Amino acid sequence: MDFFHTIFSVMYQFGDAFAFLVISCAGLAVIFGMMGIINLAHGEFIMCGAYVTSAAGRAGLPLPLAILCGALAAAIVGIVVERLVIRHLYQRPLDSIIATWGISLIATQGVLILLGPTMAGVGTPLGSMALGERSYSIYRLVLFATSIGLLGSLYLLFYRTRFGVISRATIQKPAMARALGVDTRRVYGLTFGLGAGLAGLAGGLYAPTMTMVPTMGATFIVESFVTVVVGGADIFVGAAPAAAVLAIIRASLTAWYGHLFGQIGLLVAVIIVIRVMPGGLSGFLKRFQK
Amino acid sequence: MTLTSHGTRFAALLVGAAISGMPALAQDGPIRIGVLEDQSGDFAAATAVKVHAIELATKEINDAGGISGRPIELVIYDTQSDNRRYQEFMRRVLQQDEVDVVFAGFSSASREAYRPIANQFDGLVFYNNQYEGGVCDDNMIVTGAVPEQQFSTLIPWMMDEFGPNVYTLAADYNFGQISAEWVRQIVAENGGTMVGEEFIPLGVSQFSQTIQNIQESDADFVVTLLVGSAQASYYEQAASADVGLPMASSVNVGQGYEHKRFNPPSLANMFVTTNYIEEIDTPASNDFVERFRTMFPDEPYINQEAANSYIAVNLYKQMVERAGTTDHDAIRAVLGEGDVCFDGPSGNVCLDPQSQHMSHTIYLAKVGDDHSITFPRVWENIEPYWLGDAGCDLTKNDPSAQYTPSNPPPAQ
Numbered sequence: 001m002d003f004f005h006t007i008f009s010v011m012y013q014f015g016d017a018f019a020f021l022v023i024s025c026a027g028l029a030v031i032f033g034m035m036g037i038i039n040l041a042h043g044e045f046i047m048c049g050a051y052v053t054s055a056a057g058r059a060g061l062p063l064p065l066a067i068l069c070g071a072l073a074a075a076i077v078g079i080v081v082e083r084l085v086i087r088h089l090y091q092r093p094l095d096s097i098i099a100t101w102g103i104s105l106i107a108t109q110g111v112l113i114l115l116g117p118t119m120a121g122v123g124t125p126l127g128s129m130a131l132g133e134r135s136y137s138i139y140r141l142v143l144f145a146t147s148i149g150l151l152g153s154l155y156l157l158f159y160r161t162r163f164g165v166i167s168r169a170t171i172q173k174p175a176m177a178r179a180l181g182v183d184t185r186r187v188y189g190l191t192f193g194l195g196a197g198l199a200g201l202a203g204g205l206y207a208p209t210m211t212m213v214p215t216m217g218a219t220f221i222v223e224s225f226v227t228v229v230v231g232g233a234d235i236f237v238g239a240a241p242a243a244a245v246l247a248i249i250r251a252s253l254t255a256w257y258g259h260l261f262g263q264i265g266l267l268v269a270v271i272i273v274i275r276v277m278p279g280g281l282s283g284f285l286k287r288f289q290k
Numbered sequence: 291m292t293l294t295s296h297g298t299r300f301a302a303l304l305v306g307a308a309i310s311g312m313p314a315l316a317q318d319g320p321i322r323i324g325v326l327e328d329q330s331g332d333f334a335a336a337t338a339v340k341v342h343a344i345e346l347a348t349k350e351i352n353d354a355g356g357i358s359g360r361p362i363e364l365v366i367y368d369t370q371s372d373n374r375r376y377q378e379f380m381r382r383v384l385q386q387d388e389v390d391v392v393f394a395g396f397s398s399a400s401r402e403a404y405r406p407i408a409n410q411f412d413g414l415v416f417y418n419n420q421y422e423g424g425v426c427d428d429n430m431i432v433t434g435a436v437p438e439q440q441f442s443t444l445i446p447w448m449m450d451e452f453g454p455n456v457y458t459l460a461a462d463y464n465f466g467q468i469s470a471e472w473v474r475q476i477v478a479e480n481g482g483t484m485v486g487e488e489f490i491p492l493g494v495s496q497f498s499q500t501i502q503n504i505q506e507s508d509a510d511f512v513v514t515l516l517v518g519s520a521q522a523s524y525y526e527q528a529a530s531a532d533v534g535l536p537m538a539s540s541v542n543v544g545q546g547y548e549h550k551r552f553n554p555p556s557l558a559n560m561f562v563t564t565n566y567i568e569e570i571d572t573p574a575s576n577d578f579v580e581r582f583r584t585m586f587p588d589e590p591y592i593n594q595e596a597a598n599s600y601i602a603v604n605l606y607k608q609m610v611e612r613a614g615t616t617d618h619d620a621i622r623a624v625l626g627e628g629d630v631c632f633d634g635p636s637g638n639v640c641l642d643p644q645s646q647h648m649s650h651t652i653y654l655a656k657v658g659d660d661h662s663i664t665f666p667r668v669w670e671n672i673e674p675y676w677l678g679d680a681g682c683d684l685t686k687n688d689p690s691a692q693y694t695p696s697n698p699p700p701a702q
Contacts, residue, residue: 123553
């Protein structure tokens with residue numbers, strides 16, 4: 001019985017780290033993987049989702065609906081930002097980094113000025129369950145399940161729907177797609193909106209567990225960039241296995257040596273991976289497919 | 291020509307002073323206070339209020355005629371919770387803005403970042419923050435509480451109440467490391483056991499592993515020395531995993547008003563020793579809260595740093611008026627007389643000339659299930675004795691150093 005408890009606790013820590021990496025990187029991976037845009041405002045889309053979720057939750061909406069509101073709000077902001085700024089910078093990836101960084105600074109300071117240094121959050125729902133001498137937050141298990149569900153739905157979206165076919169075509173051969181009558185500008189806009197919405201979803205999902213401050217996006221940024229860099233351009237053969245590998249590294253190092261080594265482990269893993277596999281995990285795996 | 295004109299002016303001042311009986315500085319321009327506090331960034335939630343407290347004190351003093359007839363002028367910079375900004379702005383206020391005194395700093399990392407610069411330009415700095423103690427530097431006046439005021443009271447009380455096994459959770463920088471050392475020492479002196487000690491890098495927001503470690507240990511209570519908004523996520527996560535242990539802290543509630551920001555009961559059973567929070571129900575405190583809210587109706591919370599900053603402006607006023615000048619040596623001489631005291635929102639406080647730290651009445655605040663605050667215990671007028679007893683005496687010498695229990699001042 002004690003053995004079972006230990007296995008469960010190890011799985012729980014792994015699932016917790018995995019969920020955080022997958023959920024926080026999904027939006028970034030879609031925007032980078034599909035469009036090649038390095039979105040430095042990713043953390044601020046997360047913050048947007050978290051703030052809207054908290055506001056909606058406190059206004060009396062049930063939490064799942066509030067989270068959807070957060071994701072939707074971030075998606076709308078994303079589509080607007082794409083239309084106003086990003087759209088003009090597709091041929092200039094370095095400029096788009098600066099532009100998104102500027103957007104992130106404006107968003108953080110703007111929220112600070114408008115809403116103050118902090119905002120009241122919504123409490124974590126679902127309570128806890130006891131197992132042996134330990135107790136676990138049930139919401140953390142929901143987050144793990146959500147991360148798996150998220151990967152599944154993205155797979156279905158990109159490989160089983162018309163939008164998926166068109167968007168993949170637009171990304172791989174934009175000129176050909178245009179020649180076949182695809183409105184590529186609209187596809188780019190929607191894809192960016194999807195990425196921003198996924199970031200908002202991350203904010204919404206983690207809002208009940210975190211402090212609401214304008215800079216909260218920063219705590220997701222390192223993890224999400226590390227996952228995307230290790231994973232490479234493809235979210236399914238890249239980001240998902242990268243999150244699994246990094247979650248094992250992080251959870252075990254944190255368990256043995258504490259948080260500091262968990263963080264160091266993540267960063268060392270990136271350095272090794274980009275040295276050995278410049279294309280990330282997905283580039284490496286794709287070489288075998290050929 | 292310059293010399294002559296200066297000489298004439300000086301003579302005129304002397305004559306004026308002799309006639310009016312007022313100190314010579316009455317004819318000068320405003321007294322300038324540099325204010326370097328984090329109005330944005332990771333620490334803003336706890337520190338934006340400090341600037342408001344300084345503005346309140348300034349307005350009250352100016353309305354009543356200023357310091358010896360001179361108005362106070364504030365030079366405020368937002369340090370953005372960034373240590374490099376502290377260094378940059380400390381240089382700017384001392385060199386370029388030529389302020390008479392600086393009020394600066396929240397985190398101990400920021401204080402240690404600017405302290406060498408204050409020393410280099412011989413600036414006088416008020417650090418209005420509770421901290422891990424031990425700074426013996428005659429450029430610094432500290433109005434915040436220190437470990438012998440916050441931990442020597444709190445830890446033995448917690449051990450009596452809940453048991454001898456202690457788990458410390460601390461932010462991984464000088465504040466957390468040195469505070470944890472104090473906790474370790476006080477637990478050992480009282481016959482308790484440290485069953486765990488964990489240091490968390492600033493910015494970490496996910497605590498599942500930590501929560502599990504605490505549950506596996508045999509702790510009777512957890513000392514939380516977590517700093518910044520990311521680390522504050524611990525309480526929500528610990529509550530949702532039902533850790534259920536009492537918590538003790540020197541920083542939470544009193545600084546970051548977590549009991550207001552988080553939904554009950556995530557902060558329930560938290561015990562904090564603080565020299566001031568707005569729930570303290572004394573006439574002086576209620577009056578302070580009322581005046582504060584009149585000027586800043588939207589202030590989310592009036593914390594201990596707000597009270598200490600407010601007191602600091604008034605202490606400075608008193609010292610300048612007694613010295614008759616803003617000259618640092620003259621002000622330190624006044625401080626050395628040992629009777630610089632102020633009857634403020636937290637009761638009567640006095641500056642200790644040896645360490646330039648402040649005495650405090652310490653309130654033990656208990657957070658209830660509905661996040662209401664009660665005060666099970668009050669310790670009156672605790673002197674900041676440790677530095678003086680350990681051998682720091684700023685009236686005699688100035689080591690400009692920070693000492694810790696394991697690294698006390700060298701024997702005289």
